[in-house]
Amino acid sequence: xxxxxxxxxxxxxxxxxxxxxxxxxxxxxxxxxxxxxxxxxxxxxxxxxxxxxxxxxxxxxxxxxxxxxxxxxxxxxxxxxxxxxxxxxxxxxxxxxxxxxxxxxxxxxxxxxxxxxxxxxxxxxxxxxxxxxxxxxxxxxxxxxxxxxxxxxxxxxxxxxxxxxxxxxxxxxxxxxxxxxxxxxxxxxxxxxxxxxxxxxxxxxxxxxxxxxxxxxxxxxxxxxxxxxxxxxxxxxxxxxxxxxxxxxxxxxxxxxxxxxxxxxxxxxxxxxxxxxxxxxxxxxxxxxxxxxxxxxxx
Amino acid sequence: xxxxxxxxxxxxxxxxxxxxxxxxxxxxxxxxxxxxxxxxxxxxxxxxxxxxxxxxxxxxxxxxxxxxxxxxxxxxxxxxxxxxxxxxxxxxxxxxxxxxxxxxxxxxxxxxxxxxxxxxxxxxxxxxxxxxxxxxxxxxxxxxxxxxxxxxxxxxxxxxxxxxxxxxxxxxxxxxxxxxxxxxxxxxxxxxxxxxxxxxxxxxxxxxxxxxxxxxxxxxxxxxxxxxxxxxxxxxxxxxxxxxxxxxxxxxxxxxxxxxxxxxxx
Numbered sequence: 144x145x146x147x148x149x150x151x152x153x154x155x156x157x158x159x160x161x162x163x164x165x166x167x168x169x170x171x172x173x174x175x176x177x178x179x180x181x182x183x184x185x186x187x188x189x190x191x192x193x194x195x196x197x198x199x200x201x202x203x204x205x206x207x208x209x210x211x212x213x214x215x216x217x218x219x220x221x222x223x224x225x226x227x228x229x230x231x232x233x234x235x236x237x238x239x240x241x242x243x244x245x246x247x248x249x250x251x252x253x254x255x256x257x258x259x260x261x262x263x264x265x266x267x268x269x270x271x272x273x274x275x276x277x278x279x280x281x282x283x284x285x286x287x288x289x290x291x292x293x294x295x296x297x298x299x300x301x302x303x304x305x306x307x308x309x310x311x312x313x314x315x316x317x318x319x320x321x322x323x324x325x326x327x328x329x330x331x332x333x334x335x336x337x338x339x340x341x342x343x344x345x346x347x348x349x350x351x352x353x354x355x356x357x358x359x360x361x362x363x364x365x366x367x368x369x370x371x372x373x374x375x376x377x378x379x380x381x382x383x384x385x386x387x388x389x390x391x392x393x394x395x396x397x398x399x400x401x402x403x404x405x406x407x408x409x410x411x412x413x414x415x416x417x418x419x420x421x422x423x424x425x426x427x428x429x430x431x432x433x434x435x436x437x438x439x440x441x442x
Numbered sequence: 443x444x445x446x447x448x449x450x451x452x453x454x455x456x457x458x459x460x461x462x463x464x465x466x467x468x469x470x471x472x473x474x475x476x477x478x479x480x481x482x483x484x485x486x487x488x489x490x491x492x493x494x495x496x497x498x499x500x501x502x503x504x505x506x507x508x509x510x511x512x513x514x515x516x517x518x519x520x521x522x523x524x525x526x527x528x529x530x531x532x533x534x535x536x537x538x539x540x541x542x543x544x545x546x547x548x549x550x551x552x553x554x555x556x557x558x559x560x561x562x563x564x565x566x567x568x569x570x571x572x573x574x575x576x577x578x579x580x581x582x583x584x585x586x587x588x589x590x591x592x593x594x595x596x597x598x599x600x601x602x603x604x605x606x607x608x609x610x611x612x613x614x615x616x617x618x619x620x621x622x623x624x625x626x627x628x629x630x631x632x633x634x635x636x637x638x639x640x641x642x643x644x645x646x647x648x649x650x651x652x653x654x655x656x657x658x659x660x661x662x663x664x665x666x667x668x669x670x671x672x673x674x675x676x677x678x679x680x681x682x683x684x685x686x687x688x689x690x691x692x693x694x695x696x697x698x699x700x701x702x703x704x705x706x707x708x
Contacts, residue, residue, distance in 0.1 A: 226545035230483035
């Protein structure tokens with residue numbers, strides 16, 4: 144169980160993370176979503192005791208990370224797959240971790256096998272690894288101590304579609320066996336397929352969080368009419384402003400019935416009227432975080 | 443079709459094992475890891491190989507060029523440890539700096555959040571490698587001395603007991619000085635260059651500037667460590683060396699450790 148309470152980090156006058164609170168329960172996968180520079184990595188580093196927070200706290204099973212005597216046995220962490228000595232072989236990286244954690248050397252072979260790195264790959268130096276192979280090595284490293292909790296920062300980066308599919312299965316299975324997973328990404332689609340819970344962050348603040356189904360249900364209704372201009376007028380008149388989608392529809396934060404009645408009263412022909420689902424969540428994700436991405440690009 | 447939920451075979455994190463729970467990681471284990479890290483990369487391994495080759499080279503030079511009466515175990519060992527005294531500190535530097543330049547600090551400090559213990563383990567590893575190198579040089583010098591006996595050299599086995607201690611202290615102090623510079627500067631090229639340049643610059647200044655001469659007698663690590671390689675070091679020479687060690691080893695090590703403890707790992 145990961146508990147994050149009012150976590151904040153300021154660099155000078157810039158708030159990188161601002162009053163972030165959430166929990167990750169055993170048996171669930173929590174997707175930590177946000178554009179680049181939203182504060183995902185900083186939050187994860189604060190959970191792992193690598194960055195001192197300006198305010199707030201984070202605990203692992205009720206204890207601060209730095210107080211865990213041998214954290215590798217309780218929590219597996221993959222924050223940056225590229226942060227490995229380029230001159231060590233894959234097997235050596237895992238052997239060092241196994242020695243530190245005090246796990247049997249056999250576990251190294253087991254975890255190499257689990258992530259699909261064969262003996263040829265294990266003998267090569269990390270310098271020669273592709274990003275996808277580094278991610279696999281990082282996952283092996285995180286799972287080496289047989290922890291009950293996983294914290295993974297953008298683990299799908301560099302993985303091919305088959306690799307992403309494989310990783311989802313691995314994480315789903317881990318959570319189904321009672322494990323806790325916190326997984327970050329800047330792509331909604333990537334975490335949507337595996338997460339039970341979503342925490343959306345933008346500009347250092349949490350902009351939405353809850354069960355995935357709950358967030359999907361609350362993401363509005365897509366409506367498309369034969370005469371879109373007329374529909375827009377009707378929506379404005381009834382106080383239901385919508386945001387246009389990329390394929391010519393409008394997402395409205397209202398029940399299908401409300402929109403349908405308003406359209407019927409105006410005598411409009413509707414071509415589409417359905418829950419927005421993930422499309423709506425993506426729309427919300429973009430709207431909520433767009434300003435921040437621009438800011439980041441300018442900064 | 444009905445999906446059958448199979449019972450979970452084993453819960454993650456369920457395996458109880460040594461070192462789990464709240465107890466910290468034993469220092470011996472951390473030291474073994476840090477020792478292994480000194481030699482498991484190309485740079486580290488080659489540094490050790492070069493030290494070995496250079497030590498063998500000094501023995502060859504001594505046997506070929508030194509006067510017969512200087513071909514003794516004591517002389518061979520004093521000279522044979524010279525390459526290690528120069529190169530071993532670089533290993534100490536890399537042990538500290540590579541965590542940052544290769545970004546392994548991220549995994550090191552995630553697995554061992556007590557960063558001070560990692561620093562201590564690195565210092566233990568540095569001391570152990572210095573002791574091991576001195577022992578290896580002794581074996582090499584003994585072999586060279588046997589050859590000296592065969593080729594008409596003096597071949598005396600006498601060695602001043604105090605000198606053995608002095609040579610060991612010399613190795614340990616310089617490798618720790620390297621570690622201290624590495625911890626403080628956190629950047630391999632910068633630390634290596636400053637480690638080599640600053641003490642030398644200070645030696646040159648101490649020679650040239652008259653009013654610095656007295657200070658240099660106490661604060662110049664190169665100057666004050668010279669008596670360590672010769673038998674019969676006096677109390678005053680130890681005192682001068684001790685003061686220089688405080689300035690060049692203890693102080694940077696203290697500041698470096700504070701820096702390691704406080705730095706944000708990204």
